[in-house]
Amino acid sequence: MIEYIPFIAVVAMILIGLYAVLFRRNLIKIVIGISIIESGVNLFLIILGYREGGVAPIFTSLPAGTTYPEEMVLPVPQALTLTSIVIGVAVLALMLSLVMHIFRKYGTLDVQKIRRLKE
Amino acid sequence: MEKRTVAAILVFTIVAVFFLFSIFLLHPFGKPGQVQMDDYIITHTQNETGANNGVTSVVFDYRGFDTLGEATILFSAVAGVMLIFRRVRH
């Protein structure tokens, strides 16, 4: 049970983000919830690649006496997390531009008042 | 309570129960299962790529095609923002 605590932290982050998406009415709070879900998924990707007692997979000035590859952390999940962070930035930029347009047209940011298509 | 709140509570509890039951089927934290690909990459990085950084050699050399897709996504995000604010810039 002690060794599953990081995964429970990831699930807590995803559930907090899901609560903000489902139960809040302000559009900016929904966008913040989506960003929290993306942070939780990136954390999960990094947690998958940890080896116990390992160092970073970089060969410049290793501490003396480390046997590679048994004591190095896996490098492939870190590369996939880099891509995922950049995708999160791109999606967040487009979401915020659309929120700015909606506010300029409707005058309010309440989700339940923007339900019908405005004639 | 309106129907929307009941549906939201139902979705939230189903997703929470599903996640909490499937945590314990993963491998424990610190002992990954299949490591053959990463062991090959760590032992052969300095000979084949000539770089000292394992993560950069994975991002740009062993998996460079994913970096090409990511550069395309950055470009399309900038194009989308400039398209949405076309009236503002003139």
Added chain:
Amino acid sequence: MTKIVKTTANMLFPFTMIFGLYIIAHGHLTPGGGFQGGAIVASGCALLLVAYGSSWVFDRIKDKRLVAFESIGAIGFITIAFLGLVFSAVFFGNFLAGSGTLFGTIPATGSTLSDFNTGGVLPLMNFVVGVKVIAGLFVIVLIMAYASSIKEWSR
């Protein structure tokens, strides 16, 4: 903004830019690379944007020049990938590692001190991706800041 904020931003911006360019340039030796260093320089540019006001910056730096800057980065990335296809028959092939030319030496295996002349195609790719990320993030922040500061959008 007041004189104090402008003077502090003037003094901090060169240090931020030098630090970001150092992280981009040494991407094949220490942790870092193109994306991380580009984000650092873009945050330094956002500091200038906050200190001087978005209208002042938008009138001096047209966004068409920044978009051209970003396209140079994307075209350079694709060109390096196609040169790998021409010289070593694999798309994204590393054709500079092992040969005696530009970045060609191979480091000794195990824990070494860093030699800048290694890495093959990787330092060139780090540089073009860094240029692309700097221009892209600066354009996004500049356009959104300018659009939220003018009173009404023109028809």
